[in-house]
Amino acid sequence: MHKTYLIILTALCLLLVGAATAAAFGEIRYPDRPLNLRADRSAQARWVGSLHPGQKVRVAFMKDGWVAVFEPGETRADESAAVGYSNVRYLLPKPTRVEPETWGELVYTPRKLNIRDASSINGKLVGSLEAMERVKVDFPEGDWVMVFRESATIRSQMNALGYCAATYFEPVTAGASGTQAAQPAEDPGASGGAEVRGAAVTPPAVQAPPVPQPAAAAQSPAPESVAITDASGDWGKVVTLQREVSLWRDRTSGSTQVRTLKAGERVRVDFLKGGWYAVFEEGEVLRSENRALGYALRALVDGEGGDADAPQASPAPASPEPASSAQTRPEPARPESARPEPARPEPARPEPVQPEKTAAASGGERQTLVMDRSRFSGAKRPDPTPDKNAHGYQYRLLEKSETKKYGVTWITLKVFLSTTKLPDSNQLKDFSTTLWNEHRRAMRNLVVHIYLPGMDTDDISYGVVSFDDKAMLELWVRQVALFGTKFL
Amino acid sequence: MKMPKTCLFILCLVLALAATASAQASKVGFVNPQRIINESRIGRIAQDDLARLGREKDRRVRESLMRVEAIKAELEKGTLSVSEEQARERALRLAAREYEMLVEESNADIQSEERQLIQFVMRRADSILRRIAEEAGFTMILTDPEIIGYVAHSMDITDRVIKELDAMI
Structure with a gap:
């Protein structure tokens, strides 16, 4: 009898060990930056997707410094189940920076x-x-x-x-x-x-973002939802934290950490965006993002034990994806409410832009700078070989992708422009317009990122020209991206 | 009696040697990233780039505001028929909403660009920093001015990093 039990027990143990081994092929890694996925083990292979910094993935089948990337829960230890390939040096065993991005x-x-x-x-x-x-x-x-x-x-x-x-x-x-x-x-x-x-x-209890008020616009560049709540303070949601939660100055763990909240503390959260909540004192009555204590990852705040005392202000379904697009799209269905007051913007100095006052230039603000040490570890790659002609330029289309930003679908073109002379704004505009004419699609915006010889095509681009489906929207160049090239 | 004295002497000698060794191993340097951004040529170029982006965004925001004002002016004339007026009011609401979103998106874009540019500059500075650290025998370089109470001038290598960065342009 004992022997039978022993045999069954041993068999069960073996099964469990086998199952665990099957589930745990490869290893879990986290990209330390936005990382492209390729169709094969080469930087020249077709672009198939991307990972955001800190995204959990399973990697296996390393060869020539490249690994096959899998969903973290993947159990098929088979390369055909891979969702792409990436260079292993950008995939670290522990997350160093987390910037979740919603997609789809x-x-x-x-x-x-x-x-x-x-x-x-x-x-x-x-x-x-x-x-x-x-x-x-x-x-x-x-x-x-x-x-x-x-x-x-x-x-x-x-x-x-x-x-x-x-x-x-x-x-x-x-x-x-x-x-x-x-x-x-x-x-x-x-x-x-x-x-x-x-x-x-009819989104539930979402406060209409205010039409820019003249005075507010002059004082703060970002118009934010500021509304005095009713007596019950009925906005956002109050949660009791189940663990220690770090608060950050911005919606990225690359920003400064401003405070750590202890498990058991009660706070109010709202303004869910990109997987980050703005966190307030529990008794906060003003719904204004600039009164937030800081930002915290939604996954840490909601956890298992978040008790919602008040209804959610942001419509957040089980998955954050649909909310982002639904929230950010203009909603012409809403105007029945109060008539917006665009009549007032006369003295509004819209100045969304005050780069001189930004942290980079201010000198006084504390910042956490993430230094990407791996950038200089390898030798510089040779320039891509151009294979097309447009507007008198030889060029190569390095990458074409589509993504959603602020509820709008953007087609992104990464282009290497083979030239010996720095193109001026008009030349960039003409060249980009030619590409836009070729790749434009109805109801989609398009942005062209232009790289010149000597530049790292995985880093920031020189020219950025954006279009909607009717005309050019913006054109600007980053002189700093020419550092290390013959053009600067 | 003689034995304990000898032991004590050896112990002191070992401790003194260990202290010297540990002092030699912990040469700490300091570099101020804010000064690199503000004072190096590449940092200033990055700031100019950001300002240029700011102006471009500002131009779009102003254009959007002008559209709002143009519709509003039409409405204020009071010469429109009822149906035209309703159409203009709808257009006004839409234009106001677009303006508002543009302001919000522009600010988000500028903040994101600022982070990218700072990181670009600091990555360039980092390669120099590492070389200087190896040459000068630093075991650690601190980069956060907030946590520094005092730093001897000889340990602050910010000027050297800025100089070498400038030499690369």
């Missing part, structure tokens, strides 16, 4: 939907989505989008399930709870979609 949009489809391997009806069928199934979408291509699992954390084209037509998706909003979206309604065609849309146009 959380959506569901009210009907069963085919997934194809290309952005066309002629693409091969590679799978299907069930009605009301939640997925994440990104990398729009015309009327098609790449579809990802809801749980996907890495923004990479290699992480996608395939392509679906974008028209069949509905956004998952704060109003649509997990069960609402996941469970098919009795009449999914009508009620499911209609409920969600209804919730989207």
Whole structure:
């Protein structure tokens, strides 16, 4: 009898050990900077996605200094499950800097939907989505989008399930709870979609951002939501911290740490943006971001034990992705409320920009500077070889990607311009306009980053020219990026 | 009696040697990043770049504000029909919203650019810093002026870093 138990116990132990070994292939790493993912083990390979600083990933199969990157929860120790390749020197065993970035949009489809391997009806069928199934979408291509699992954390084209037509998706909003979206309604065609849309146009208790007030605009460059709350102080949410939480001066762990809150302390949080909360004293009555004690990572604040005493001011569904786009997009549906007062901006000196007063120049402010020591460890790479001509310039398109910023889809072009003479603004404008004409798409903005010979194409660019789908928006150059080249 | 005295002497000797050794091993230097940004040529170029971006953003914000004011002026004339007036009011709300978002986004962009530029300059300074540290035998270089109570002039290598940075342009 004892022997039988012993054998069963041993078998169970072996199974557990086996399972643990299977789940734990490779190792967990964290990028120390925004990091590109490539389709192969080479910096010249096709760009497939990117990681944000501090993002948790699993890496394995190292070869020539390059590793295959996997979702952190990936259990298939197979290179075909990799979501891209990256240089291992930028992936550290411990996070040194955390700057979470939201990507994609959380959506569901009210009907069963085919997934194809290309952005066309002629693409091969590679799978299907069930009605009301939640997925994440990104990398729009015309009327098609790449579809990802809801749980996907890495923004990479290699992480996608395939392509679906974008028209069949509905956004998952704060109003649509997990069960609402996941469970098919009795009449999914009508009620499911209609409920969600209804919730989207009436966000819960979001205060309309103020129209810039003349005096405020003159004093502070950033117009922020300032509103005296009602007697109950009903804004944001009050949480009891379950652990020690660091507060930072800005929404990045690269900024200065201003304070550490202890476990058990009660604070009020609001202004969720990019995965960071603004943190206030519990009794704070003014909803103004500049009265915040600092910023804290949402994951640390919400944790397991965040008790919400007040309703959330920012519509934050289970996943932060859809909220960002929904919040930042202009909402023409809102004007019924109070008539905005654009009538007042006359004396408003909008001065959003006071670079002279910024921390760099002020001299008095304490800053934490993250020095990226690995930048100088390797020899300088040779310039890319140009392979195209436009506007009298030989150039090479290094990278083309699409991303969302402030609710707008941006096409980003990284271009190496082979020239011996520093191009002036007009030449940059003409050249970029030619590229814009070639790559522009309806309802999308486009930005061209221009690199010149001798520059590090993984670092900041020289020229930055941005367009919307109708005209050029901005053009400016960074002289400092020419440091180390023959142009400076 | 003689034995304890000898032991005590040896102990003192060992302690003295250890103290000397540890003093030699902990040569600490200091560099002030703020001065590098403010006083080096590359730092000043970065500040000019940031100011240029500021002006570009300011231009867009002013244009947006002018659009708001133009619509408002049309409305104030009072010569529009009811339907035209409603259309203008909608346009005014939209323009005001765009203006407001542009101001917010511009500030966020400038802050983000400022961080990028500072890091760009400091990465260049860092390569020099490391070389100087190795040459001069520093085991540690502090970069945060807030935590320094006093630093001897000989240990402050900021001027040397600035000079070498300037020489690279």
